[in-house]
Amino acid sequence: MRKLAIFATILFVALEFSGCKAAAQWYLERGNAKLKDGMFDDAIKDYDQAIAINPKFADAYTNRGEAYDQKGKYDRALSDYEQAIALDPNSALSYNSRGGTYLKMGQFEEAIRDFNQALALNPKYAKAYSNRSGAYSSMGQNDLAIKDCDQAIALDPKLAMAFNNRAVANNNLGRYNDAIKDCLQAIALDPKDAAAYSNLGLAHYEKDQYDQAIKEYDQSIALNPKYVQAYNNRGLAYICKGQCEQAVKDLDLAIALSPKFAAAYTNRSLAYYGKKQYENALKDCNLSTALDPKYAMVYIVRGKVYVAMKQYKKAWADVKACREHGGKPPEDFIKELTTASGRSE
Numbered sequence: 001m002r003k004l005a006i007f008a009t010i011l012f013v014a015l016e017f018s019g020c021k022a023a024a025q026w027y028l029e030r031g032n033a034k035l036k037d038g039m040f041d042d043a044i045k046d047y048d049q050a051i052a053i054n055p056k057f058a059d060a061y062t063n064r065g066e067a068y069d070q071k072g073k074y075d076r077a078l079s080d081y082e083q084a085i086a087l088d089p090n091s092a093l094s095y096n097s098r099g100g101t102y103l104k105m106g107q108f109e110e111a112i113r114d115f116n117q118a119l120a121l122n123p124k125y126a127k128a129y130s131n132r133s134g135a136y137s138s139m140g141q142n143d144l145a146i147k148d149c150d151q152a153i154a155l156d157p158k159l160a161m162a163f164n165n166r167a168v169a170n171n172n173l174g175r176y177n178d179a180i181k182d183c184l185q186a187i188a189l190d191p192k193d194a195a196a197y198s199n200l201g202l203a204h205y206e207k208d209q210y211d212q213a214i215k216e217y218d219q220s221i222a223l224n225p226k227y228v229q230a231y232n233n234r235g236l237a238y239i240c241k242g243q244c245e246q247a248v249k250d251l252d253l254a255i256a257l258s259p260k261f262a263a264a265y266t267n268r269s270l271a272y273y274g275k276k277q278y279e280n281a282l283k284d285c286n287l288s289t290a291l292d293p294k295y296a297m298v299y300i301v302r303g304k305v306y307v308a309m310k311q312y313k314k315a316w317a318d319v320k321a322c323r324e325h326g327g328k329p330p331e332d333f334i335k336e337l338t339t340a341s342g343r344s345e
Contacts, residue, residue: 024054035067043067058088069101077101092122103135111135126156133165145169160190167199179203194224205237213237228258244274262292269301281305296327312341
């Protein structure tokens with residue numbers, strides 16, 4: 001009789017544990033649906049419930065990390081990924097997700113390390129190849145990026161992000177026609193991919209096809225009204241068309257969405273330069289250098305502003321600063337400055 005009672009107790013505990021796991025799974029799946037729909041706060045609440053029921057539920061930590069990543073709360077995302085990996089060291093998904101967060105944080109070596117681990121655990125993980133390509137592109141290793149995208153596409157020919165990432169690398173290498181083909185394929189697979197339209201716009205911009213570039217940026221922004229890069233790049237296209245007032249409006253929006261985006265301040269200074277509002281242009285250049293002193297392009301823009309303001313000594317100083325930060329001042333600007341200042345370097 002005692003044995004029967006013990007068996008009944010064990011059975012009850014097992015059933016209770018099974019019920020808890022089922023409840024945790026239910027919250028996980030509901031959270032996943034909300035995550036997919038962009039309801040990140042609601043998704044996090046469901047993952048919280050799943051973890052409260054089952055504190056060793058690695059998938060719930062991973063997915064909550066992805067929700068925090070989407071909200072830009074990268075430290076909290078990393079914390080969740082680390083907990084997930086501690087609970088399940090063989091989770092390729094957790095390593096891939098953590099690598100994605102490192103990629104957004106600009107920590108490219110850490111990102112590659114995690115993508116490598118994800119691929120070691122799952123050599124057929126197409127998304128990990130695609131994500132690693134993004135890190136390689138960001139580090140200027142575009143040939144490696146293309147190789148990874150090729151592998152991702154071979155594994156999953158319908159993976160839109162792999163075509164888009166290959167377009168990024170092709171744009172970086174000046175292969176704009178190839179980039180256009182990749183973007184169009186990405187869009188065919190995922191018509192709501194704002195990044196693909198933005199990258200398509202960049203390829204047309206680099207081919208001096210500014211009207212077409214603006215059209216693609218319009219579509220990108222329609223899909224994602226908070227897409228900073230699309231506003232920034234559309235602003236540049238408007239500058240090239242001489243529509244500097246419209247450019248300022250776009251760059252205002254880019255800066256409002258990302259106040260620490262140094263390049264946007266530099267580009268807005270170009271728009272102000274085109275409007276002959278040199279004080280505003282100078283102010284933006286100074287803001288850009290404060291945010292990123294190593295951004296070589298800003299020194300050329302500020303140098304042009306100084307020439308317009310007849311402050312030639314400061315213009316020459318910016319030429320030197322540009323070179324010190326790995327930039328190459330355009331020859332036509334050096335000639336302009338030499339003529340205006342009456343001196344050479």
